[in-house]
Amino acid sequence: FSVQERYFEYDHVTDDGELLVEASGGEVTGTTTILPPIEMAATFVDDKRDEPFRSESQVELSEGNFSISADLGGADPGTRLNYELYDGTTLRDSRTVIVVDDTDDPDRLAIDGVPENATVAAGGNLSALGIDVRNAGGLEGEGTLALDVDGGNLTTARDLTLSSNESRTVGFPSATVRLDPGEYPFTATLDGDRRNGTLVVAENPARTTIDDDGGGDDGGANDSQTPSNSSDSDENTANTDANSTDAAGNSTASESAGATDPDGNSSRVDGNSSTTDGNSSNPTGDSGGQDGESEPATLLPFGIGTREAFGGTVLVGAIHILGHWV
Structure with a gap:
């Protein structure tokens, strides 16, 4: 002989045991072991409204299942009410009812x-x-x-x-x-x-678009050409200096070509100077020798060369003309 436990088990509850009832056509359902069927009732109370709400519904028992048609007074999803289950005048259960849109998806x-x-x-x-x-x-x-x-x-x-x-x-x-x-x-x-x-x-009223017209690139190209022009100017300046140097050199050459020797005789343009007696030297500037060698002087018996003798004669002649001896 055994005694079966008598209970009500609800179909839709939260993890905390709160009853979930749909706002539209709300109904509390579940299973039970209470036999034979007895008269039971449930109440729904909302005392937070301007006018407290209370409704009472009968519990329907059939073949181990129960259902309670819940009158929630048009409560919206999220509304909470107090639920109480009575067996006659004896309170059998008390819970919080949460009105939801869908008991299968209550947190949607x-x-x-x-x-x-x-x-x-x-x-x-x-x-x-x-x-x-x-x-x-x-x-x-x-x-x-x-x-x-x-x-x-x-x-x-x-x-x-x-x-x-x-x-x-x-x-x-x-x-x-x-x-x-x-x-x-x-x-x-x-x-x-x-x-x-x-x-x-x-369009964004706070934004101004600045088109890229390429002006910056042209300016950069002109700037890059400026150093080249400056280089050309420097090169021209260098050429001018070179020309000036050449001019100075030509002037110097001309002056050298037209210079006179100490005796007042003008030298030749080709650089060959005249001799002391005014006679021009060999136009080619050669002294008569070959391969650039000087002609050897003729020595007298006393060891005096012809050039020294000739110079002495000229000197004696010059003293005699003056009319006295030195």
Whole structure:
């Protein structure tokens, strides 16, 4: 003989044991071992409203299953109520009921709306593109809001955490608009929810575009030619100096060619000087010898050469003309 445990086991609860009931057509369901069926009732109370709300429903037992039609008074997802289960006048269970949109996905995030046309500046960010999101499940939920513009030409995403029944407008301030001015379709997705719109990219009023007309390159070319011209000038100057030097040299040569010897006789232009008695020397400048050698002098018996004798004769003649002897 054994005694079977009598219990109610609910189908939809949180990890903390809170009951999850859908806002539309809310119903509490589960399994039970209570036999034979007995009369039981459940109450739902919300005392946080301006006018406290209370409803009571009968528990239906059938072949090990139970169901309770919950009158939640039109509560929105995220609303919390007090639940109590009675066996006659005896309290059998007491829990918190959380109203959700879907008991199979109680922390679902959803998109409430997107702008039909959102205008942003080229080169700016997407903070002006605001997406309205909310926690549609009723429990705190996490999700990723993804944005795709122009079939993948611009993509970005934001991770979100929304508490129960929280709504928020989300932008994308960290995304830079790298598109030319124009209109582009976009798609926003969040937890399977999908919405479409149009992104209008306008000229950035804070930006001035400066065209590159190549003026800087021409200026650089002219500048590069200037040193070359300077080099040419230096070269011309050097040539001028060389010409000046040549001119000076020619002048010197002319002066040398036209200079007179100490006796007052002019020398030849070709550099051959005249002799003491005014007779010109050999035009070729040679002294009569061969291979540049000087002609040897003829020696007298006393060891005096013909040149010395000739010079002495001239000297004696000169003294005699003066009329006295030295």
